[in-house]
Amino acid sequence: xxxxxxxxxxxxxxxxxxxxxxxxxxxxxxxxxxxxxxxxxxxxxxxxxxxxxxxxxxxxxxxxxxxxxxxxxxxxxxxxxxxxxxxxxxxxxxxxxxxxxxxxxxxxxxxxxxxxxxxxxxxxxxxxxxxxxxxxxxxxxxxxxxxxxxxxxxxxxxxxxxxxxxxxxxxxxxxxxxxxxxxxxxxxxxxxxxxxxxxxxxxxxxxxxxxxxxxxxxxxxxxxxxxxxxxxxxxxxxxxxxxxxxxxxxxxxxxxxxxxxxxxxxxxxxxxxxxxxxxxxxxxxxxxxxxxxxxxxxxxxxxxxxxxxxxxxxxxxxxxxxxxxxxxxxxxxxxxxxxxxxxxxxxxxxxxxxxxxxxxxxxxxxxxxxxxxxxxxxxxxxxxxxxxxxxxxxxxxxxxxxx
Amino acid sequence: xxxxxxxxxxxxxxxxxxxxxxxxxxxxxxxxxxxxxxxxxxxxxxxxxxxxxxxxxxxxxxxxxxxxxxxxxxxxxxxxxxxxxxxxxxxxxxxxxxxxxxxxxxxxxxxxxxxxxxxxxxxxxxxxxxxxxxxxxxxxxxxxxxxxxxxxxxxxxxxxxxxxxxxxxxxxxxxxxxxxxxxxxxxxxxxxxxxxxxxxxxxxxxxxxxxxxxxxxxxxxxxxxxxxxxxxxxxxxxxxxxxxxxx
Numbered sequence: 001x002x003x004x005x006x007x008x009x010x011x012x013x014x015x016x017x018x019x020x021x022x023x024x025x026x027x028x029x030x031x032x033x034x035x036x037x038x039x040x041x042x043x044x045x046x047x048x049x050x051x052x053x054x055x056x057x058x059x060x061x062x063x064x065x066x067x068x069x070x071x072x073x074x075x076x077x078x079x080x081x082x083x084x085x086x087x088x089x090x091x092x093x094x095x096x097x098x099x100x101x102x103x104x105x106x107x108x109x110x111x112x113x114x115x116x117x118x119x120x121x122x123x124x125x126x127x128x129x130x131x132x133x134x135x136x137x138x139x140x141x142x143x144x145x146x147x148x149x150x151x152x153x154x155x156x157x158x159x160x161x162x163x164x165x166x167x168x169x170x171x172x173x174x175x176x177x178x179x180x181x182x183x184x185x186x187x188x189x190x191x192x193x194x195x196x197x198x199x200x201x202x203x204x205x206x207x208x209x210x211x212x213x214x215x216x217x218x219x220x221x222x223x224x225x226x227x228x229x230x231x232x233x234x235x236x237x238x239x240x241x242x243x244x245x246x247x248x249x250x251x252x253x254x255x256x257x258x259x260x261x262x263x264x265x266x267x268x269x270x271x272x273x274x275x276x277x278x279x280x281x282x283x284x285x286x287x288x289x290x291x292x293x294x295x296x297x298x299x300x301x302x303x304x305x306x307x308x309x310x311x312x313x314x315x316x317x318x319x320x321x322x323x324x325x326x327x328x329x330x331x332x333x334x335x336x337x338x339x340x341x342x343x344x345x346x347x348x349x350x351x352x353x354x355x356x357x358x359x360x361x362x363x364x365x366x367x368x369x370x371x372x373x374x375x376x377x378x379x380x381x382x383x384x385x386x387x388x389x390x391x392x393x394x395x396x397x398x399x400x401x402x403x
Numbered sequence: 404x405x406x407x408x409x410x411x412x413x414x415x416x417x418x419x420x421x422x423x424x425x426x427x428x429x430x431x432x433x434x435x436x437x438x439x440x441x442x443x444x445x446x447x448x449x450x451x452x453x454x455x456x457x458x459x460x461x462x463x464x465x466x467x468x469x470x471x472x473x474x475x476x477x478x479x480x481x482x483x484x485x486x487x488x489x490x491x492x493x494x495x496x497x498x499x500x501x502x503x504x505x506x507x508x509x510x511x512x513x514x515x516x517x518x519x520x521x522x523x524x525x526x527x528x529x530x531x532x533x534x535x536x537x538x539x540x541x542x543x544x545x546x547x548x549x550x551x552x553x554x555x556x557x558x559x560x561x562x563x564x565x566x567x568x569x570x571x572x573x574x575x576x577x578x579x580x581x582x583x584x585x586x587x588x589x590x591x592x593x594x595x596x597x598x599x600x601x602x603x604x605x606x607x608x609x610x611x612x613x614x615x616x617x618x619x620x621x622x623x624x625x626x627x628x629x630x631x632x633x634x635x636x637x638x639x640x641x642x643x644x645x646x647x648x649x650x
Contacts, residue, residue: 008508012497019496217492221553223458224486225509226478397459 001234005227009235017205017239026204027243031197031251036258038193050130058100058135061086061093063124065105071146072105080138094126100135101125103143113150179283183364187286188337190255191359194248194294195333195352196326199301201247203322206240206305211318219400233306233394237387240306244298252287289362293355293372296379300351301329303386310393310400336360348374351382405432405455405561405592409464412450412616424450426616427464432592432609434560437583439607440596441640447616448596449488452565455594456486469560469592482510485554488565495539499530499549502538503556510557524552544575551582562586564595568602580606600636614644 017023057079063086065072076083086102093099102124112118121143126132151165174181213219222232305322312318329352335341336356343357354375361368393399412425425447432438442448453459455466457477466473469483493502500521507517525531528548533541538549554562564583568576583606586593597603603610604624612620612627620627620643624636631642641648 005509008505012494012501012505015501016494016496216495217490218494220458220488221491221493224456224481224484224491225506226482226511227509228478401453401459 001228001230005231006235006238009222009227009232010238013205013209013236013239014242017208017243020208023204023208023243027201027246028250031201031247032254034197035193035251035255036261039255039258039262053131053134056131056134057082058131058138059084059098060135060139061090061099061102063090063102063104064107065109067107068105068110070110074146075103075142078142080142081135091124094124094132097126097129097131100132101139103139114154116150116154177365179286180365183283183286183360183362183366187360187363188356190363191290191336191356192333194251194290194359195297195356196330197247197251198244198294198298199305199326199329202240202244202298202302202305203326205243206302206309207312207315207318207322209236209239210306210309211312212315214312214400215314223400229395230391233391237302237306237390240302241298244302245295248291248294248298252291283363283365286359286363286365289367289372290359293359293362293376293379296376296383297352297355299383300379300386303383303390307386307390307393310390332356343368343371345374349378351379355379404434404470405430405438405466405468405594407431407451407455407464407466410451410454410461410466411463412454412459413462423447423616425454425461428613428616428618429464430611430618430621432594434592435587435590436608437587437593437595437606439603439610440594440613441598441600441603441607441610442596442613443598443644446598446613446644448598448613449565450616451613452486452488452563452594452596455480456484456563457481458486482557483560485557485559485562486565487550487554487563487567489567489569490565491550493538493546493549493553496537498535498537499541499545499552500525500534502549503552506553507556512557520556521552524556528552543571544578547571547575547578551579555586559591561592562594564593566596566598568597568599600640604636612640612643619643 059082060075061084062072062075072083075081084099087093090099090102094102104122104124106119106121109118109121123136123139125136148165152162155162155164210219213222223229227235305325308321308325309318312321332350332353333356335347335350335353336359341347341357343354343361347357348354348371358368358372358375362372408429410425410428411423414422414424416422428447428451430438440448440451450459454461455468455473457473457480461474468480471479471483473480493499494505497505503521503524504517507513507520512520521534525534528551530545530548530552533545536545538546541549562583564579567579567583571579580602583593583595587608595602595606607624609622610624610627611618620630622630627639627643628634628636631639633639633642
């Protein structure tokens, strides 16, 4: 095997790929744009939608409560609701999003307040609907306030202190460093995107360098040269790996930049006051760990997509083979997103899922060196096997000359 | 020199079963001669030439190309062969110069000798006007010149042409034919496959008629005509590959 020949093939493939707009989009543009788009774009859109929903004064209906005019008057006076008397079709109106919520005030409610034995108020909503949820939240807030004021008044009437209703408070405080909090928060999603981008970055160069070359007739031209099949595979494979790693690098650089922008915007104004020192961060060492673990994954993906693309005789056929692979890869990736799944010896041997989980741990500042070694080693073995398969396939005449 | 000995290639097809792409093909071509492989589509021309260029491995038999055995020393064979076929395309996103340089490097050339070789080829083939233009922007004629330069950048002893004029217009085809004659004049061993009788008649010193993967007859055009008693090469070809077909 001649490394100079492999270098020559790699250099040519790199030059060729850098002139291919479609590959540049999948390896550089999408990875660079997707992170800011997700973090800033989706975040901004969500904030805008929620803010708009919060500004709206919700239309709510009151069921019953004819003998409790004071409560209804207070509801109207609060200015937080557009109060209407319930019609017979109030459920349908909530379902059609014409009315956000309804409140049922039982008979004799106001009178019973004075004795401290009022029956339950029932709130009706459209479950998991944003504006309905906000309306119900306001209603709950209103009635909780009414309950607190009633309690205070009843206690005062009996000459008792208001603190009697709440003899002690319950406080909650985080004791874990913010790196761990951030790791736990982002630890699932960051490796998920990195692993997916790792695959995406490898896909187009792999298709172009194998099936694409078969389709264009340039593979036969290359096979006429003195370069051996192994040298050709390795030269091309290195280019596919470069595509995969480039996608990861560009996405990480872009993510870093995006987080800096987010951090800068959070360090000013009301957001900074609200968060104080409690801004979740990511351990930089964790990022280094993720990059190290991604290397064998990139080799594994590159070799797999290279081998699969080799079987196709055209770009279109290669695309139809690789699209299902993307779904197959996403499933183990999602293990890291699921709450409560802990890394064990069995899971440490499941490709992709193991990397997803260990990356989540590393980003949280947890370093299980035994598992890290096992996962790195097993992924490297899978990657080597996939590369050996790709090389074996490239030697098969039926695969190379399939037209 | 090229010498094929009982060169055989068997393909296995799921529906058609065993296909003999090349069936005990034996022939010998000396330096400075053009050997024509004449056959219809699917006769086994491409398979035979791919075996000689080591793109395929023979099922049995072998060949010696420029002093190297195709089974034992495939890399050395390829280093001494220039293979030009209708199916060997150019890299669209590279310039003509980059394509020639790439194949020069794969053949061990580099630096000043490679630059000098590219300049010499550009002079010879009149390529200077488009040498730095991407192949996707070249006309068919320019592409053919680039392909020729790519094929001979390493100055191979043996030239293999697999239906190189297929689908080309008359003017571009003439460039190729002229180049094939030039190769003979320079003392190279040339193997030329075609299904065009006129090309075989004009170019080849010896013609091998191939059909069903096997070499059915061999000789100069005059010898083949004498053998079949026909004055027209096309009729002669039909008599050899399908003796039962009426005139």
